[in-house]
Amino acid sequence: MTDREIRTVVSGMSYTECPRWHDGRLWFADFYIHAIYSVNEDGTGLRVEVEVPGQPSGFGWLPDGRLVFVSMKDRKVMRREDDGAVVLHADVADHVGGHANDMVVDGQGRCWLGDFGFDLMSGADIETTGVLRIDPDGTTTPVAQDLWFPNGSVVSPDGRTLIVDETFGNRISAFTIEADGSLSERRDWAVFGELPTSRAVAEAIPQVVLAPDGCGLDSEGCLWVADAVGGRVCRVAEGGPILETVEPGTGVFACMLGGTDGRTLFMSCAPDFNEIARSAAREAEIRAVTVDVPHAGLP
Known part of the structure; x- marks a missing residue:
């Protein structure tokens, strides 16, 4: 674990997710306040960008x-x-098995979207699901399948590789983005352990060595990954080596590099991911730490 100074940027939220650095500000979603926010790098000037009653x-x-x-x-x-x-960009109800979830938008305006695949909060068993490509005109095409909770995703700086975290799969997967927008066969980008032997969430979680959630690329090709069950963010090299770990002292479910020099690692922190508990409290924060290598790729 690296000893770096951790600071609080935003507090008093319900459950922050999907941090992105854009136009000189940190943007993030809050699931249970039902809005997307932005804020200055130092935590001042918090504002609602758009309200999302259906949960952003x-x-x-x-x-x-x-x-x-x-x-x-x-x-x-x-x-x-x-x-x-x-306005509606795309209705994906016919293509997903649970809540629509994290998404990355590439340089051509294509959205790459994952979903839960099952009713996580009601305790249903894990069901694998896939990735959708949503073209700029809203056309929706399934492009990957059999993923164990596809979650945080990034596109490489050259726009040719999609990297997808599989939160319950003990792995991060990669796909080549072909010229026609299709994806190549799934390949391992990093593997932390075997696939769970049980699809019951309570039995699968103890088998997860690292549960990759929200993530972001740096300019050396490494991925900062939030570990949804381990209370840490890890800098992972392709192939799986963990090069550095930051522990913010609570649960952490997403991270992203940003700031004026691209070296601020923003972390979405909360005690847990339980919808009932997080909806009833305002204990979530965004914390930040300065790291050595700056941001790259999308988001």
Whole structure:
């Protein structure tokens, strides 16, 4: 574990997720306050960017600057127009097995979206699911399958590789993005352990060595990954070596590099991911630490 100074940027939230650095500000979703926020690097100037009654998750920007974002429980991707109007970008209800979840938007305006695959909060058994590609016109195409809770995702700086965390799968997967927008066969980017032998969540979690959740790339090709069950963020090299670990002192469910020099690692922290507990409290924070290697890729 690296001994780095950790500071609090934002507090008093319910459950923050999907941090992104954009236009000189940190943006993030709050699941149970039902809004996407932005804030200055030092924590001042917090503002609501868009309210999302259906519960926000992953988001990004089209090449023309319009915001696109997930409405989890509606199983939709929405778009904010230049005049502030919020409109439907894509209805994915026919393609997902649970809440729509994290999403990365690439340089061509294609959204790469994962979903829960099952009813996590009700205690259902794990069901594998896939990744959807949503083209700029809203056309939706399944492009991957058999993933164990596809979660935080990034696109490499050259736009040719999609990297997807599988939270219950003990692994991070990678796909080549082909010229036609299809994905190559899944390959291991990092493996931390075997696939769980049980699909019951309570039995699978103890078998997870590292549960990769939200993540972000750095300019050396390493991935900072939030460990959803381990209370840590890890800098992982391709192949699986863990090069550095930061422990913020609580649960941590997403992370992203940003700041004016790209070296601030923002961490979405909360005591746990239980929907009932987090909805009833305002204990979530975004904490930050300065690291050595700056951000790269998308988001």
